[in-house]
Amino acid sequence: MTDDDLETIGLRPAVVDGVRRDDDFEVLWRGLPIGRILKQPDNAHWWWGCNVYGQPATPGDRGPAINFKDCQVRFKLAWARIRPTLTEEAIAIAMQHAETLQPTQPGATEQAAQERLQVLENNRAAQRHRVLKSGSIEFNGGVIDCLVRNISETGAALEVASPLGIPETFNLVISGDSSRRCQIAWRRDKRIGVAFT
Template sequence: MTSDNPDAIALRPTVIGGARQDDDYEVVWRGFPVGRLMKQADGPHWWWACTVYGLPPSPNDRGPAINYKDCQVRFRLAWARIRPTLTNETMEAATRHAQGLLEQQAAKGAEPKAPEPLQVLENHRAAPRHRVLKAGSIEFNGGVIDCTIRNVSDTGAALEVASPVGVPDSFWLVVSGDHTRRHCRVAWRTDKRIGVAFD
């Protein structure tokens, strides 16, 4: 599993009672589950939930989606909101809980099986992204921050900045040269990069 985002989240097929479920995925981050994506049994639509053990649920951390790709986009937006609120204590408790579930399965005599393969969630975007290296600017309320556009698609982009501090949750992205202007909302942040979805 490789990704240019060190904080990558991944999908793993859900296994219940030793049987792999169709159109049902567990979302994994740093080795413990943080949510689930699954197709509704009675129709074509999907359902998603962004949940971390020990973290109180909120109304915006789950919901319906049109299809598989839309499900991933909605999950990622919720995760971008939840991830900054996680403390070291919460992450340690979630890791211990996940380990405890594995030990319970072993105690019940379930035969150990090779884990299902992970697939990086970022590789399943609503539209394919293309690597670029373009100068741009983040514009908001009279403020301007320079950035480098590292990849772009019809639905979003990854921007490199000197620091994400001060970058608001929504802004105008202006591409230098062709002066393209797109309104964006932030989907995720790392020390030097910001992932955005186009409105």
């Protein structure tokens, strides 16, 4: 499984009282429910909510949208803000909680599992561009060299000799570019993903 696979957000049609609902989707990340996107009953507008069990809600975590595409964009922006704040412990607690949830109707789990999971359209908040630029991670007077493998308006993937010792927040300086404040979103072997703050 690649880093991109681990960060993919999927949509699954919601099943309520054993019935699949049109224009109503559970949002999943690593199999963990992280929110909902749905069309409001008897209304042309849509609604979205982004939340992880055990995490405090903030005003920007939910709201109305004008259509399905607008919901996805708003959801992605909220997730880009929330995802870097999740620790592995918080993710494990949310996963444990999700496993304890039982369906209210017999067969609801099987029906939901059979529904095809679709990838949230362009699940990144901004389009990613593959690059190969040298950069440096700067923090508390220390500097670590890195390679920028891809970049967007909201974040980047960096290749480093080792992710050990790199703090959760730092300044990223890309050659030929300005410095950007970053927060780590994920760490995998010799690669880290960062969100620009």
